[in-house]
Amino acid sequence: MQPIVPEITRESVTNLINEGKRADGRKLDQYREISLETGVIKKAEGSARVKIGNTQIMIGVKSQIGDPFPDTPNVGVFMTNSELLPMAAPNFEPGPPDERSVELSRVTDRGIREGKIIDLKKLALIPGKKVWMIFIDMHILDYDGNLLDAAALGAMAALMDAKIPTATVKDDEVVVDHENMQPLPLNEKTVMCTLAKIGNNLVLDPSLEEEGIMRARISIGVRSDGAICSMQKGGERPFEKEEILKAIDMAQEKTKELFEYLPKA
Amino acid sequence: MILVEDKDIVVPGEVLAEGEYYAGRGTFKDETKVCSALVGLVAIRDNKISVLPLQSKYIPKRGDVVIGKITEVRFSMWNVDINSPYSGILPASDVFGREKRDMNKAFDVGDILFMRVVDVDEVKKVKLGLKGRGLGKFRGGLLVEITPTKVPRLIGKKGSMINMIKDHTKCEVVVGQNGLVWVKGKPEMERVVENVIKTIEAEAHTSGLTDRVRDMLNQLLGNEEDKEEEEQYEEELIQ
Numbered sequence: 001m002q003p004i005v006p007e008i009t010r011e012s013v014t015n016l017i018n019e020g021k022r023a024d025g026r027k028l029d030q031y032r033e034i035s036l037e038t039g040v041i042k043k044a045e046g047s048a049r050v051k052i053g054n055t056q057i058m059i060g061v062k063s064q065i066g067d068p069f070p071d072t073p074n075v076g077v078f079m080t081n082s083e084l085l086p087m088a089a090p091n092f093e094p095g096p097p098d099e100r101s102v103e104l105s106r107v108t109d110r111g112i113r114e115g116k117i118i119d120l121k122k123l124a125l126i127p128g129k130k131v132w133m134i135f136i137d138m139h140i141l142d143y144d145g146n147l148l149d150a151a152a153l154g155a156m157a158a159l160m161d162a163k164i165p166t167a168t169v170k171d172d173e174v175v176v177d178h179e180n181m182q183p184l185p186l187n188e189k190t191v192m193c194t195l196a197k198i199g200n201n202l203v204l205d206p207s208l209e210e211e212g213i214m215r216a217r218i219s220i221g222v223r224s225d226g227a228i229c230s231m232q233k234g235g236e237r238p239f240e241k242e243e244i245l246k247a248i249d250m251a252q253e254k255t256k257e258l259f260e261y262l263p264k265a
Numbered sequence: 266m267i268l269v270e271d272k273d274i275v276v277p278g279e280v281l282a283e284g285e286y287y288a289g290r291g292t293f294k295d296e297t298k299v300c301s302a303l304v305g306l307v308a309i310r311d312n313k314i315s316v317l318p319l320q321s322k323y324i325p326k327r328g329d330v331v332i333g334k335i336t337e338v339r340f341s342m343w344n345v346d347i348n349s350p351y352s353g354i355l356p357a358s359d360v361f362g363r364e365k366r367d368m369n370k371a372f373d374v375g376d377i378l379f380m381r382v383v384d385v386d387e388v389k390k391v392k393l394g395l396k397g398r399g400l401g402k403f404r405g406g407l408l409v410e411i412t413p414t415k416v417p418r419l420i421g422k423k424g425s426m427i428n429m430i431k432d433h434t435k436c437e438v439v440v441g442q443n444g445l446v447w448v449k450g451k452p453e454m455e456r457v458v459e460n461v462i463k464t465i466e467a468e469a470h471t472s473g474l475t476d477r478v479r480d481m482l483n484q485l486l487g488n489e490e491d492k493e494e495e496e497q498y499e500e501e502l503i504q
Contacts, residue, residue, distance in 0.1 A: 004375055006334050006375055006408060
């Protein structure tokens with residue numbers, strides 16, 4: 001259930017944005033304070049904790065040897081999951097993943113998959129039989145708007161932090177060497193930029209309050225070479241063509257800032 | 266034997282005193298020891314030790330005035346979110362009297378109302394009413410939320426703090442006991458008041474706050490006042 005936003009708050013925030021200001025004093029195209037730490041979970045192959053304002057997500061990457069999918073026998077497998085912890089917000093409930101959780105993990109997954117971020121071919125061990133399976137698990141610790149950007153940034157950082165054991169094939173058997181760890185084979189980097197439409201303006205990095213009153217939102221995943229690798233629209237109202245083009249320009253510009261937060265490699 | 270001083274910050278389980286002391290609010294007794302039950306500031310009065318919480322949730326009390334948000338329109342009443350673990354109800358009869366009219370036209374979901382708590386029963390069902398001066402629906406303005414324990418501090422001794430804010434900013438300010446504050450005035454003044462209220466909330470446990478808030482108001486408004494004076498001066502010249 002979406003919390004009800006008081007009518008007068010909707011008015012005051014919209015009026016402010018029409019004047020080019022925001023309730024928390026930011027510019028329309030400004031992120032809240034971002035912090036990113038990696039290697040925070042010892043038991044995981046890779047991990048990251050990302051904060052955008054008060055939104056906080058903990059991300060872990062695990063690896064495991066398993067069977068490939070029958071239709072893609074020669075590439076590794078990776079899966080993304082997210083968990084909206086009840087402590088993160090009053091309207092997050094325990095139980096099976098709901099719409100928001102599924103959207104979050106699918107959009108994050110899409111950016112990494114379609115951007116060809118992980119070199120999945122290198123994760124195949126015995127074609128058709130054994131491959132590396134990579135799991136990205138995201139736990140939302142605190143929710144104050146804009147989970148998508150935080151999740152994409154954190155997932156990318158966790159993948160860059162990940163070190164998996166060396167596996168070799170000997171007589172059709174996979175031998176795993178836990179002593180020698182090696183980084184995950186990555187091709188590229190990706191982050192995501194979310195813009196909300198409030199009144200007739202596009203605002204970057206919507207806060208919880210702003211998400212409550214926005215008419216629509218658009219999230220754009222961009223690779224470090226500038227290619228767009230994922231896109232997601234949310235909210236009830238439509239976007240105009242010009243607005244989407246403007247959003248893409250803004251995303252291209254602002255993702256450059258986000259890449260700065262990722263560990264240098 | 267007393268182990269803490271007045272206005273010390275304590276944590277749950279901390280031993281405050283041993284022996285001949287009474288356990289007041291926010292404390293419990295473990296044999297002869299008085300311990301804190303929450304995070305807060307110690308208040309000692311004679312032999313009674315209590316702890317005032319730094320943060321709290323609003324517990325409805327009869328006679329309080331609160332600011333609430335309509336969450337649901339039902340057949341003969343409205344459900345109201347009063348920023349508390351317990352939700353309130355506003356009976357239709359309280360608004361229309363005997364005849365019943367279109368409920369949605371009176372108040373709709375998302376409206377903000379200023380109400381009085383008429384009754385709280387054993388199961389904490391909160392009945393609200395609109396009878397009284399100034400009670401009713403708010404139009405325009407801005408909502409600010411603070412933790413309910415800081416409400417007395419925001420109002421100040423006999424309203425000293427709140428009146429000072431009103432005088433300086435020329436804004437209407439209405440404070441609900443449940444920690445919601447409604448502000449209406451010039452848009453830029455509303456934001457000044459919001460900042461001031463947030464500062465008061467953050468520094469409520471420190472002393473000499475009223476003076477600091479006055480300085481802050483003067484600093485924030487300094488330029489504006491000068492401008493107004495200039496304008497008046499110019500007007501006089503024209504006349």
